[in-house]
Structures are given as C-alpha cells and as structure tokens.
Amino acid sequence: MNHILSLNSPLQSIFWSKTNTLPKQILLIVAGVMLLALSAHISIPLQPVPLTFQSATVVFVGMAYGARLGAFTLTTYLIAGLIGLPVFADTESHLVFGPTAGYLIGFLPAAALSGYLAQKGWARTIIRSFIASCLGASVIFLCGVTVLSQFVGLHQAIAFGLMPFIITEPMKLFTTSLIVPKLWKK
Template identity: 45%
Template sequence: MRDMTNLVLTRAALGRETTVARSAALAVAGSLLIALCAKIQVPMWPVPVTMQTFAVLLIGLAYGSRLGTATVALYLAQGAVGLPVFAAGGGIAYLAGPTAGYLLGYLPAVALVGWLAERGWSRPAGTVFLAMLLGSAVIYLCGAGWLSVLVGPEKAVTLGVVPFLLGDVVKAALAAALLPVAWRLLSRF
C-alpha cells in the first residue's frame, strides 16, 4: 500500500507526527476560518454567496478526512451553542431551520473531500476542481433534501441550489488555482 501521509497538505507541511495539541490547534484555526468565511459575502445575482463552503471544502483538502471532519464538527458545535459563526449569527435554531441540511451536509462533504485528498486529489488543479464540485454536490444533496421537506422539491432546487451553482464553480476554480501553488511553495521549503 502506498504511503498517503504526505498527500495531505497539513501533514506535508507539519510532518508526519501530528500531536493532539497540534490537531486541536488546527481544528480551532480551521473553525475560525470557516466562521470568517461565513461572513464574507460575494455579491452575485440573484443572491449573495458566502465563502463558507469554500473554507469547509478547502479544509477537507488540506486536513484530510479525519481532522477535516473534526474541524467542521467543532464549527457546527460552536454555532449550536450560540457563537455567531454562521453567516447570520448562531444558535441551535440554525441546525433545525431551512439551512440545517446545508450546514449538516458539511460533515459528509468534508469527509469525502478529505478522503479524496488522502488519495492525491489535493495536488493537480483538475482533481482539486472536481473534488470541490463533488463536495458541493454532497452539500446540495443534504441541503436541498432538508429544504424540500419545508418547501417542496421544486422550490428547494430553485431557491436552494440553482442560485449558488455559479458561485460554487468559481470557488472550485479558486481552490484549483490555490492548492497546486501551496504544494509548490511547500516543496521549495
């Protein structure tokens, strides 16, 4: 079996041995990055797009499946207890309202993208782009699935998927441009 340890960016940057303290620090830093990106709104039509999903999926590509999932779980827990980490605040209501499926969809999405990263998908731009799109699809599946219970399937797709497709393609392209550069910089140092 091939050695996968250097295929995840954080392991390559920080070394093979990841201590509990280092993992905890990375999880906290990652959850803060997601919270910050949730507040960044990119004006697009018909609705603004946040960079929250970009951060979630990028963390999966950089951290791998286990640490990425733990980081997103920490982020969701922070929001559930009321910290204002979500796009419009915090509190348990966010995990039961119309956006609940999207937020909870971050967990399987980051796990999938992290798993792909552990198999080398975080290096070439094409696979980074595809991994980001696959992660977005998982988020849409969970989010629109939950939203369809509230508003029906047609409205869920019309309101909860279609307006965000272009933004997710742009985010995937941005990640595809950034990660190969990060790997090249890392190899120089």
C-alpha cells in the same frame, strides 16, 4: 506519537514536522473553525439561502487537512454553532433546525469526502482538485436542497437553494482548486 486526529495531510506538515502532536492538531482545528466562521460572515443575503464562502471553505478545509482532521474540524465548527457561538451565517435564527439546516448537515460528509479524495491523490493537480471540490460541494447542496424541500417543496428548493449558486459555486471551487495542489506539493 499518534493521536486520534492524526492522518497524513499536507497542511499539517507545512508549519511543523510530520510528527503529529496533539497541540498542533488542536491549533489546526481552531484555525479551521475560525476560517469557517469568517467565511460564513462574508455573504450576500439571498433568501432563503445566503450566498457565503462556507461551502468552498468546507471543501478547502477537508482537502487541506485530510478526511479525519477535516471531519474533526467541521464537527467542532458545528458544535460551536450549536452551543450559540456566532459562527454560522445567520446566528440569530438558529439555522440548525430551520430550512437551511441541510447545508450545515452536509458540511461534515463534504469535508470528509473532499479530504479522502485529496488523500487518494485528487489534490495534486488543479483539474482533479476541482473535480474533488465539486463532488464535496455536491454533497452540501444535496443535503441542503433535500432539507429545504421539506419547507418549501422540491421545485422551490431547487430554484432558491441551488440555482442561484450554479455560476458562483464553480468559481469559488476553482479558486480553492488553485490553492490545494500547492499544499500537497510541499
């Protein structure tokens, strides 16, 4: 039975048969949202953009779930945050409309792009997985710096919204790239 969420992705077939069932997909979405929420709360409180594991987790979810299910998972995550569930890094300040909103906005296209690249074979080796991860994370940072620049100017947005992550982000993405190819070999 095909559902709107169905698409060939590795994580769907690891725990269950390749038959796409709605309960299985809902469970994967809930698990993805919980993983994203957890990654948001593991952070180093830099200002104005905290260092979290969200971007690497967004890319991981996209690459593990595939483009469509990854996008549905990120949409669910963003809706959960919009309605007030404590899934974002800073649940007190309603970041959805603040200086860091661009990073959240970038999550959805980043997961879709990463998932698409994974489905096209970019998740089968560590190197290609790393490149796909970097492309997905670039979408997040492009959106994030663009919105942040509206609040603090472009120079400051780059200085505070990109530069602190130049070393840490590739390390997180490389870790993701070590895991993802194992999922696609199942």
